[in-house]
Amino acid sequence: MKFSDVSILLEGQILFDASAGSDVIDKAYAADLLSDVLALTEERTTLITGTISPQVIRVAEILNIIAIIFVRGKRPSQEIIDYAQRLDIPMLTTRKTMFETCGLLYANGVRPCKNRTADE
């Protein structure tokens, strides 16, 4: 699914789209706690989160996250959006909850990224 299609599906607002068109959104991982994201995400994926601290974008940079979806109407600061622009990581915000966002994406073919559990 294209990033712009994801935005339509989630009735979202695109904060920044990648310059050359974003990668296909086919895998995702959802969490608010960043250490869970760092622990459990094993490959290039889309991040669904309600956390808008500056560390979100730095975690995305370290993990090569391909896109970020902010849920529950959360909107990161302009500094974070500018940082994402420099990294070319597309972002959108949606008023939908994390559960609803995940459900809609799953129903439209997006699957869990390869990951592991906390005790692995």
Place this chain on the structure above:
Amino acid sequence: MSDMNASLTYEVHAGNIEQGGSASAALKSELRKMGICEEQARRVGIIAFEGEMNLLLYATNGGTLKAEVTPEAIDITVEDDGPGIDDIDLAMKPGYSTAPDWALNLGFGAGMGLVNMKRNSNFFEIHSHTGKGTLIRCRLNRRKNDAAD
């Protein structure tokens, strides 16, 4: 593989939340410029990020994040001068956290920080003394068959 030797040091200031993670992101970027492969740079980035955030969130006076790069390995050292960890075994337990509510609101406190550092290392050691400080050493081997689990 890059044969370059390098030493990179970053000072992390306690409580400077806005800048949290910037040293780790800069370190990862430097490693990529040096020709370190994406997978190794990613693992170092994770180790460094968790160490940096621990310094920022918990260390009384912040501390130092250091990476030594040789053709054989990348050694990451995270050091502070207090307050120290009372029970290291408990701190290493996945999910255990002493993060205050304000840190949870920023996305921290999953209780995976030290676990993440260990998981991404081929060698991990932690020394801590209450009132004196904590020293964490992580080594990531650069030889192809030595990938961390």
